[in-house]
Amino acid sequence: MNIKISALMLGVMYLGVPFFLGDNDYLIGLVASALIIAGVAVAWALLGNLGGMVSFGHAAFFGVGAYTSAVLTMDYGVPVFVALVVGGVGASLSSIFMMPALRLRGPYFALAILAYAEIFKILATEATGLTGGAGGLLSIPSLPVFAGVDFGTKLGGYIVILNIVTLMLITYYFIRRSSYGLALKAMHDSELATRIVGVPATYLKVVMLLVSAFMTGAVGAFNAHYINFLEPDYAFSGTWTVFPIVAAIFGGYRTLSGPVLGALFIYLVDQLVFKNLIPQGHQLILGVMLAGMIILSPSGLLPVITNLFTRKKADNKRGEAQHA
Amino acid sequence: MELTAQAIFTGLLMGGFYGLVAVGLALVFGTMKVINLAHGELVLLAAYIAYAVESQTGINPLLAMPIAMAVVIAASLITFYLTNKIKKDRELNSLILTFGLGIVLTNGLLMVFSADIYSTQSAWFMEGLVIADSLFSMRSEMLAFVVGLCALGGLYWWLNHTWHGRAIRSVSSNRDAAKLMGMNPTKAELWSWAIAGVLAALAGVMLYVTSVIHPPIGHSLTIKAFIITVLAGMGSIPGVLVGALMIGVIEGLTTTFFQSSLSELASMTVFLLVLLVMPSGLFGKKAGH
Amino acid sequence: MLKVENLSVNFGGVRALQDVSFEVQTHEVLGLVGPNGAGKTTSFNVLSGTVRPTAGSVTYEGHDILKSSMHQRVTFGIGRTFQIPQPMHELSVRENLIVAQRFGRPDGKVKQERIDEILESVNLLHKAEADAATELALTERKALEVAKALATEPTLLMLDEVLAGLETTSKKLFMQTLKNIREKYSLSMIVIEHDIETIMNMCDRVVVFNFGKVIADGDPEETFRNPEVVRSYTGEVPA
Numbered sequence: 007m008n009i010k011i012s013a014l015m016l017g018v019m020y021l022g023v024p025f026f027l028g029d030n031d032y033l034i035g036l037v038a039s040a041l042i043i044a045g046v047a048v049a050w051a052l053l054g055n056l057g058g059m060v061s062f063g064h065a066a067f068f069g070v071g072a073y074t075s076a077v078l079t080m081d082y083g084v085p086v087f088v089a090l091v092v093g094g095v096g097a098s099l100s101s102i103f104m105m106p107a108l109r110l111r112g113p114y115f116a117l118a119i120l121a122y123a124e125i126f127k128i129l130a131t132e133a134t135g136l137t138g139g140a141g142g143l144l145s146i147p148s149l150p151v152f153a154g155v156d157f158g159t160k161l162g163g164y165i166v167i168l169n170i171v172t173l174m175l176i177t178y179y180f181i182r183r184s185s186y187g188l189a190l191k192a193m194h195d196s197e198l199a200t201r202i203v204g205v206p207a208t209y210l211k212v213v214m215l216l217v218s219a220f221m222t223g224a225v226g227a228f229n230a231h232y233i234n235f236l237e238p239d240y241a242f243s244g245t246w247t248v249f250p251i252v253a254a255i256f257g258g259y260r261t262l263s264g265p266v267l268g269a270l271f272i273y274l275v276d277q278l279v280f281k282n283l284i285p286q287g288h289q290l291i292l293g294v295m296l297a298g299m300i301i302l303s304p305s306g307l308l309p310v311i312t313n314l315f316t317r318k319k320a321d322n323k324r325g326e327a328q329h330a
Numbered sequence: 331m332e333l334t335a336q337a338i339f340t341g342l343l344m345g346g347f348y349g350l351v352a353v354g355l356a357l358v359f360g361t362m363k364v365i366n367l368a369h370g371e372l373v374l375l376a377a378y379i380a381y382a383v384e385s386q387t388g389i390n391p392l393l394a395m396p397i398a399m400a401v402v403i404a405a406s407l408i409t410f411y412l413t414n415k416i417k418k419d420r421e422l423n424s425l426i427l428t429f430g431l432g433i434v435l436t437n438g439l440l441m442v443f444s445a446d447i448y449s450t451q452s453a454w455f456m457e458g459l460v461i462a463d464s465l466f467s468m469r470s471e472m473l474a475f476v477v478g479l480c481a482l483g484g485l486y487w488w489l490n491h492t493w494h495g496r497a498i499r500s501v502s503s504n505r506d507a508a509k510l511m512g513m514n515p516t517k518a519e520l521w522s523w524a525i526a527g528v529l530a531a532l533a534g535v536m537l538y539v540t541s542v543i544h545p546p547i548g549h550s551l552t553i554k555a556f557i558i559t560v561l562a563g564m565g566s567i568p569g570v571l572v573g574a575l576m577i578g579v580i581e582g583l584t585t586t587f588f589q590s591s592l593s594e595l596a597s598m599t600v601f602l603l604v605l606l607v608m609p610s611g612l613f614g615k616k617a618g619h
Numbered sequence: 620m621l622k623v624e625n626l627s628v629n630f631g632g633v634r635a636l637q638d639v640s641f642e643v644q645t646h647e648v649l650g651l652v653g654p655n656g657a658g659k660t661t662s663f664n665v666l667s668g669t670v671r672p673t674a675g676s677v678t679y680e681g682h683d684i685l686k687s688s689m690h691q692r693v694t695f696g697i698g699r700t701f702q703i704p705q706p707m708h709e710l711s712v713r714e715n716l717i718v719a720q721r722f723g724r725p726d727g728k729v730k731q732e733r734i735d736e737i738l739e740s741v742n743l744l745h746k747a748e749a750d751a752a753t754e755l756a757l758t759e760r761k762a763l764e765v766a767k768a769l770a771t772e773p774t775l776l777m778l779d780e781v782l783a784g785l786e787t788t789s790k791k792l793f794m795q796t797l798k799n800i801r802e803k804y805s806l807s808m809i810v811i812e813h814d815i816e817t818i819m820n821m822c823d824r825v826v827v828f829n830f831g832k833v834i835a836d837g838d839p840e841e842t843f844r845n846p847e848v849v850r851s852y853t854g855e856v857p858a
Binding site for chain 1: 365412415416418419421422423425426427429430431432433434435436437438439440441442444445549553556557560591592594595598599601602605606
């Protein structure tokens with residue numbers, strides 16, 4: 007079921023969106039920005055769903071990825087597409103500083119990560135030599151022309167971020183299916199049972215944190231080259247934590263496509279509707295959605311919708327469902 | 331030497347205020363094991379009410395206290411009501427819920443009051459005080475410190491000497507035992523949220539008269555409050571005071587000898603170190619599970 | 620192959636184990652007996668790594684296992700069950716064994732035939748796709764507990780009261796299953812059981828615990844004639 011929704015969604019994103027919106031730079035830009043949120047939301051959900059960790063600090067990975075890639079391309083002439091990957095690696099490396107927090111239980115981990123994110127933000131503002139300080143970095147190189155296609159355009163950028171998100175979803179899918187995924191799933195409610203058969207629980211959590219940080223960093227790096235400008239308050243902004251959390255919770259953070267659909271919906275509604283209605287403070291709606299979802303349906307909207315959908319077919323599909 | 335003494339003195343005054351900010355969060359955390367990530371925003375809400383009253387009527391912002399209390403207690407109880415609606419995995423989900431409520435409050439304030447920076451117009455608060463011939467403070471800083479100490483002391487007394495207070499203490503130490511002894515845990519939790527509202531209102535008005543306010547401050551206050559709560563360990567009031575004074579002094583010293591932008595870095599680092607080395611806090615008993 | 624020397628464990632002032640030593644030889648079945656709270660399960664916990672001892676040493680086939688983490692010990696070949704079965708939640712019975720194979724075997728390979736063989740040997744094959752945490756009866760949960768440990772392909776299997784709570788017929792069947800498994804995979808075993816008949820039936824040797832100390836060690840029949848052992852069973856405090 008989930009896979010079908012993901013495939014349908016990707017089909018629409020790859021064919022429908024460029025076909026209908028391809029010549030409207032404003033709209034395609036909006037969808038691309040929504041996909042940036044979606045990328046972080048998927049990374050956040052991977053850590054939450056598989057690793058069982060709620061993070062309030064993904065802005066740190068986003069910022070580190072963005073600055074790593076920007077500095078490498080500007081000061082060392084590294085090609086942009088290579089720098090995107092290295093941006094992810096940089097974010098993974100920065101997550102190593104957070105590893106001690108893995109010893110902490112749920113809420114304490116969340117708070118510790120929040121503190122780490124604040125520390126990263128302060129450090130970025132203070133390390134003026136590297137990050138340009140509060141003044142920021144201007145004219146970060148755009149995405150290049152590659153194989154005859156100019157990825158520096160709005161549509162080109164859209165294709166690149168769509169590919170990044172798709173790769174992330176595929177990775178997520180395979181991790182979840184693998185024995186790692188099984189062990190992680192079992193760890194939620196029965197950690198002792200998994201450890202006693204030889205599962206290195208902490209190591210698996212470390213891997214999930216590294217993967218999630220890498221994904222977030224790569225998306226942050228993409229964003230830097232997409233908008234060509236960075237300053238610490240922007241790159242490490244709490245927005246990069248808030249939007250993805252709302253998107254993932256809203257869409258359903260235990261599903262594959264939920265965070266992406268959530269991000270598209272939340273971001274587009276915010277930009278197209280609420281921003282016009284309430285020029286200042288339109289993120290109020292995000293808070294309302296987040297609080298509402300946690301109370302009414304903590305597992306998100308997508309599972310609710312798919313449940314309604316599958317219940318009708320439940321009788322003749324029961325056999326199949328057990329294998330899915 | 332004089333510089334150090336002044337830095338420590340300013341830090342201690344600041345710490346008294348931080349204690350006032352943190353203690354409401356610590357109280358709720360103690361009774362309900364819920365960390366209210368909207369607590370700083372509740373404090374800020376009270377500060378904006380003080381601003382609104384002062385700018386509309388021109389009276390002393392301290393007189394706004396009754397309105398601030400009424401509004402913030404109401405907001406605190408709404409948060410309690412919503413938190414209570416969470417059935418599954420409350421410890422983590424309440425974190426996300428109150429995080430969301432914090433976003434609502436911050437943006438609500440932004441919507442109504444814009445992103446402008448406000449501070450009190452009353453010059454009385456800004457006047458200097460000199461203590462022991464050499465230590466300098468503003469009147470408002472001393473006032474916030476004294477209010478903070480009195481509130482913490484009062485709360486400590488209330489928890490130990492009144493029936494409601496004892497109920498809260500017994501619920502926080504052992505919910506099931508308290509139930510068996512005929513106490514209603516929900517009632518005790520309600521009381522603790524209401525008191526947290528009172529404390530947030532006090533802190534908010536003090537914030538307005540000592541400092542400048544704008545919407546993002548709420549989030550920083552929340553972070554400071556949970557840092558202090560974690561330093562203190564499970565809802566211990568004396569722990570909150572010591573933790574708050576410690577954070578105040580660390581920030582005072584960093585600001586004096588390095589720069590103010592690093593003060594937050596210093597307190598955050600101390601927080602992480604304590605969290606990683608002593609997860610139950612500086613003054614906490616070992617967590618019982 | 621397993622050598623436990625001078626093991627002591629303190630729980631906040633309570634001495635759960637005092638200077639405990641015993642050995643297990645290759646292909647031997649050792650029974651741990653003694654009243655509740657005597658230190659049998661605590662010994663298991665030390666061996667499997669859920670409890671850290673205050674003193675003593677444990678070597679298993681040359682490895683100083685007290686220095687190893689819980690999951691390393693599994694790959695060394697030490698498998699255990701819990702008295703209260705610990706299925707991995709949200710997974711099917713088969714998936715439970717897949718995880719155990721993947722992480723318990725030193726080479727991390729998952730062999731489906733081996734999993735089927737194990738499930739067959741504990742009579743769980745027909746329940747392979749059932750949800751491990753919610754869809755099993757007590758005997759089946761106990762069987763899964765053993766199957767999970769077997770899937771890590773241990774050389775030493777520690778069984779904590781796997782027969783307790785079963786009614787007589789299933790107990791007999793299950794005991795036979797355990798004996799077959801032991802032959803098939805040529806395992807060494809440490810068994811905690813209260814039932815003397817079971818111990819006599821299964822064990823080559825017994826170690827008797829009382830108040831955290833080893834009070835006897837030897838052939839089952841002889842040991843149960845030892846007056847001190849009998850006294851500990853009738854609940855008298857030793858002089």
